[in-house]
Amino acid sequence: MRVHRFLSFLAPLLAVGFIATAPQPAGAQPKARFAPEISSFQVDVTDQLAPGSDLSFTLEGSPRGQASVRLSGINKNIVLREVERGVYEGSYTLSRRDRLGPQPTATATLRVRNASKVVTQALAAGPPPVASPPPPPAAPPLAIERFTVTPVARIEPGAELRFAAVGTPGARATLSIDGVVQGVPMQEVRPGRYEGAYTIRRNDNFPPSLNIVATLEGNGQTIRSRLNQALLVDARPPTVRNLAPQNNETVASGPVSVSATFDDSGGVGVDPKTVKIMIGGQDVTRNASITPQFLTWRGDLRPGAHSVEVTAADMAGNAVRQTWVFNVASPQTPPPAAMLPLQITSHANNAQISSGTVEVRGRTAPDTKVEVQVQVIASVAGFFGINQQVLNQTLRSDAGGNFVFSFKPQVTVPGARYEATITATRGDQHNETRLVLFQQR
Numbered sequence: 133m134r135v136h137r138f139l140s141f142l143a144p145l146l147a148v149g150f151i152a153t154a155p156q157p158a159g160a161q162p163k164a165r166f167a168p169e170i171s172s173f174q175v176d177v178t179d180q181l182a183p184g185s186d187l188s189f190t191l192e193g194s195p196r197g198q199a200s201v202r203l204s205g206i207n208k209n210i211v212l213r214e215v216e217r218g219v220y221e222g223s224y225t226l227s228r229r230d231r232l233g234p235q236p237t238a239t240a241t242l243r244v245r246n247a248s249k250v251v252t253q254a255l256a257a258g259p260p261p262v263a264s265p266p267p268p269p270a271a272p273p274l275a276i277e278r279f280t281v282t283p284v285a286r287i288e289p290g291a292e293l294r295f296a297a298v299g300t301p302g303a304r305a306t307l308s309i310d311g312v313v314q315g316v317p318m319q320e321v322r323p324g325r326y327e328g329a330y331t332i333r334r335n336d337n338f339p340p341s342l343n344i345v346a347t348l349e350g351n352g353q354t355i356r357s358r359l360n361q362a363l364l365v366d367a368r369p370p371t372v373r374n375l376a377p378q379n380n381e382t383v384a385s386g387p388v389s390v391s392a393t394f395d396d397s398g399g400v401g402v403d404p405k406t407v408k409i410m411i412g413g414q415d416v417t418r419n420a421s422i423t424p425q426f427l428t429w430r431g432d433l434r435p436g437a438h439s440v441e442v443t444a445a446d447m448a449g450n451a452v453r454q455t456w457v458f459n460v461a462s463p464q465t466p467p468p469a470a471m472l473p474l475q476i477t478s479h480a481n482n483a484q485i486s487s488g489t490v491e492v493r494g495r496t497a498p499d500t501k502v503e504v505q506v507q508v509i510a511s512v513a514g515f516f517g518i519n520q521q522v523l524n525q526t527l528r529s530d531a532g533g534n535f536v537f538s539f540k541p542q543v544t545v546p547g548a549r550y551e552a553t554i555t556a557t558r559g560d561q562h563n564e565t566r567l568v569l570f571q572q573r
Contacts, residue, residue: 303350372454
């Protein structure tokens with residue numbers, strides 16, 4: 133009885149012990165502890181590792197954690213902020229007190245739920261800044277310092293015209309003769325010197341307003357220079373024409389105008405620097421107006437005879453000397469009774485005119501016959517000349533003595549000279565004057 137009660141008491145205890153010590157099923161594992169993950173860690177250095185340099189950190193890993201970075205040798209914790217799910221960013225600027233050491237590293241720590249993950253990365257400075265190359269220097273402006281031709285004895289088929297230009301080196305050079313040929317190549321025989329040639333053909337027709345031009349092209353620029361030289365060898369001296377006052381002429385007292393024109397037809401033109409004017413033995417060149425086409429001086433002269441001497445030379449060195457004499461009347465000397473008045477009122481002598489119609493006005497005695505002749509004289513490129521009449525007209529002055537005539541230049545050649553001879557006749561009285569005009573250049 134007692135044994136039965138003891139066994140009844142022991143059975144439940146044995147069952148509980150058996151359950152507590154029963155083995156676990158095969159393959160069962162204890163539950164793993166959570167660990168955050170870091171998929172990438174990137175350090176960007178904007179410059180060399182030196183005071184003032186910026187370091188940027190980007191860490192990608194488990195979201196909703198706390199990320200930070202420590203730099204070797206620097207006792208600072210750099211906190212990274214989660215800018216989007218699982219992406220943490222931060223930055224740091226090196227100070228002068230920071231000491232990174234010879235092989236600096238950056239250690240990133242990501243902590244999530246009391247667990248952490250650590251990665252370390254060596255710091256590599258970015259490549260040294262590459263200085264941008266300086267901009268290429270601006271191309272110098274093109275220039276043609278000189279454009280010349282070697283004069284020839286005659287202009288005829290088969291004659292070779294040789295040209296040379298001096299200017300900016302390394303350009304493309306050509307020459308053109310308007311109405312004859314365009315774009316003849318000029319070779320750069322040495323730096324800055326270009327040479328080219330053209331052989332005259334049998335059917336070439338050189339126009340009256342001959343224009344020979346050298347062109348340089350380069351660096352997006354173009355420059356041109358016109359030939360200002362004769363094509364023919366110039367062995368003839370220029371002449372001095374249209375003297376005013378005329379030789380042995382008597383002019384009224386008061387300011388006197390002395391003028392003359394230069395004619396170098398077929399030549400290279402007068403060099404204004406060589407012109408010298410002497411009046412009564414006095415050098416008045418400094419007070420005169422001088423061009424390659426004419427000279428003019430105006431001033432007061434005492435009554436009596438006055439000599440004029442003009443010397444000049446053309447561009448080829450051919451010299452000319454011209455002398456003449458005129459008289460200045462005294463204020464008390466009455467004009468000759470038979471002198472018929474004649475005056476040009478619209479243009480000064482040696483004035484310049486345009487290519488349009490030219491109208492000339494003058495004054496003489498009433499109802500006087502006035503005869504007008506206008507001649508044009510021009511030299512084209514120094515190898516042929518123009519000398520032709522453009523007006524031959526007879527007219528009468530009105531009741532006030534006024535008259536007017538006009539002409540239109542037939543050939544527009546810059547520098548062309550128009551010589552007008554005006555003669556007034558009334559009964560047995562007559563008077564003559566000359567007017568010289570120049571085509572604008």
